[in-house]
Amino acid sequence: MIARAAMQTEIVPPTVDGADVEIKLDARRVNFFYGDFQALHDASLAVQARKITALIGPSGCGKTTFLRIFNRMHDLTPGTRATGEVLLDGHNVLSPDTDVINLRRQVGMLFQRANPFPKSIYDNVAYGPHILGWSKPQIDEIVEESLKDTGLWDEVKDRLRRSALNLSGGQQQRLCLARALAVKPEVILMDEPASALDPIATLRIEELMQELKKRYTIVIVTHNMQQSARVSDFTAFMLMNERRAGEVIEFGPTDDIFNRPKDSRTEDYITGRFG
Amino acid sequence: MATTRTLFDQELAELKSGVVRMGSMVEQAIAESMRALVDRNNVLAKEVIARDQEVNELHRQLRERAFMIMATQQPVARDLRLIVSFQHMVLELERMGDHAVGIARAALRLNDLPQLKPYIDLPKMAEITESQVHEILGAVIEADQDRARAIAERDDEVDALYHKIWDELVGFMVQDPANVQRAAILLFLAKDLERIADRVTNIAEDVVFLHTGRIVELS
Numbered sequence: 001m002i003a004r005a006a007m008q009t010e011i012v013p014p015t016v017d018g019a020d021v022e023i024k025l026d027a028r029r030v031n032f033f034y035g036d037f038q039a040l041h042d043a044s045l046a047v048q049a050r051k052i053t054a055l056i057g058p059s060g061c062g063k064t065t066f067l068r069i070f071n072r073m074h075d076l077t078p079g080t081r082a083t084g085e086v087l088l089d090g091h092n093v094l095s096p097d098t099d100v101i102n103l104r105r106q107v108g109m110l111f112q113r114a115n116p117f118p119k120s121i122y123d124n125v126a127y128g129p130h131i132l133g134w135s136k137p138q139i140d141e142i143v144e145e146s147l148k149d150t151g152l153w154d155e156v157k158d159r160l161r162r163s164a165l166n167l168s169g170g171q172q173q174r175l176c177l178a179r180a181l182a183v184k185p186e187v188i189l190m191d192e193p194a195s196a197l198d199p200i201a202t203l204r205i206e207e208l209m210q211e212l213k214k215r216y217t218i219v220i221v222t223h224n225m226q227q228s229a230r231v232s233d234f235t236a237f238m239l240m241n242e243r244r245a246g247e248v249i250e251f252g253p254t255d256d257i258f259n260r261p262k263d264s265r266t267e268d269y270i271t272g273r274f275g
Numbered sequence: 276m277a278t279t280r281t282l283f284d285q286e287l288a289e290l291k292s293g294v295v296r297m298g299s300m301v302e303q304a305i306a307e308s309m310r311a312l313v314d315r316n317n318v319l320a321k322e323v324i325a326r327d328q329e330v331n332e333l334h335r336q337l338r339e340r341a342f343m344i345m346a347t348q349q350p351v352a353r354d355l356r357l358i359v360s361f362q363h364m365v366l367e368l369e370r371m372g373d374h375a376v377g378i379a380r381a382a383l384r385l386n387d388l389p390q391l392k393p394y395i396d397l398p399k400m401a402e403i404t405e406s407q408v409h410e411i412l413g414a415v416i417e418a419d420q421d422r423a424r425a426i427a428e429r430d431d432e433v434d435a436l437y438h439k440i441w442d443e444l445v446g447f448m449v450q451d452p453a454n455v456q457r458a459a460i461l462l463f464l465a466k467d468l469e470r471i472a473d474r475v476t477n478i479a480e481d482v483v484f485l486h487t488g489r490i491v492e493l494s
Binding site (some may be wrong): 225259 | 349
């Protein structure tokens with residue numbers, strides 16, 4: 001854990017009454033390329049620990065690309081390249097010496113569509129701990145704890161050996177979250193986690209996020225601006241520049257972004273004046 | 276980039292136009308209630324009282340409309356501020372209409388009695404408040420926060436006149452108990468004018484909020 005002064009990046013990280021804040025993830029002037037095409041330009045973002053930071057912006061503005069850099073998911077796409085720094089507790093995750101497997105344990109991810117393994121509910125959650133070589137009693141304990149943390153335990157405790165694919169969409173998404181929590185991450189990245197869910201399941205996820213942020217740092221990409229306004233503490237608005245590379249236009253407390261945005265482009269976007 | 280909320284923009288424009296229309300009705304009611312007093316015109320006073328129903332009805336319609344826009348359009352930022360401000364403005368205007376009715380009722384009672392004194396400061400006070408109401412509607416139309424702040428500053432002039440009138444009328448009461456009834460009615464009337472000016476200040480605060488997103492106290 002590193003506590004540092006607020007002024008760290010070009011986009012000024014939000015502060016609370018000028019006090020030092022704990023920055024968990026600090027992206028500094030990140031540029032990202034798909035081959036010759038630049039998808040991100042000098043994107044900076046200081047993510048506070050145990051807060052929810054939302055990335056919003058129109059389609060193609062690079063918010064998912066930015067999110068995926070935080071745990072090096074882009075490594076899985078050939079021909080991509082990231083420059084700049086993404087400091088996780090002070091260590092640059094983009095440096096070649098980063099243990100990517102460990103990084104993805106520390107920085108878990110929840111995707112747009114629930115993607116449970118075609119295995120039992122228990123095995124889905126136990127998968128990570130099993131790979132990490134934890135003992136059976138430890139795994140039993142962590143499975144129960146993770147399912148409780150995601151509010152699933154009471155719903156599935158009597159059918160842990162049944163296929164995860166029989167769960168509802170909302171339950172599957174919470175199972176995937178439990179799977180991510182089981183390996184004790186510090187940061188959870190969420191890429192439109194509720195976009196495929198009905199309103200009730202969506203609210204369930206949002207309530208869960210409020211509980212989880214007491215222990216985890218959360219970064220969420222969402223197209224749903226009302227969701228961003230409801231759940232996040234901080235919001236970053238991204239937009240494509242004239243060369244179609246995504247940039248962070250404005251970053252601040254969600255209250256300010258949705259009530260008193262400083263940049264007219266932010267205001268135009270959140271009020272739906274362009275699209 | 277293309278504008279994507281044409282219908283929403285149209286709804287906001289209609290709401291704004293309704294607020295201004297309501298403001299004009301109230302402005303007229305205040306002016307006519309004072310004229311009913313000065314000219315001792317009971318017919319005009321009764322007209323002001325009767326027409327308050329139209330103001331109340333427009334108030335109801337505008338509140339419903341604002342509520343509907345909020346429910347269906349999920350406004351944020353300046354749009355949300357606009358609707359919230361309009362909702363508050365129409366509430367203030369409705370109350371101003373009630374004050375105009377108060378003045379008209381006072382005029383009806385006073386017009387049947389011998390005039391206590393020549394009306395000098397009351398029309399002065401009314402002139403300032405009427406001008407404030409007119410000006411604040413202009414500031415709403417133009418969304419001009421500097422103008423709104425300047426209008427709010429004139430509240431001090433109204434307060435000074437109110438205190439002067441108060442002292443004078445209390446003097447009349449002390450002088451002769453036969454003056455008490457008329458002086459008391461005039462005091463209530465002066466209070467109505469003073470409250471109208473206060474409500475103008477509240478609307479000025481809404482105009483500033485509309486611009487800055489900050490809730491300010493201008494009084």
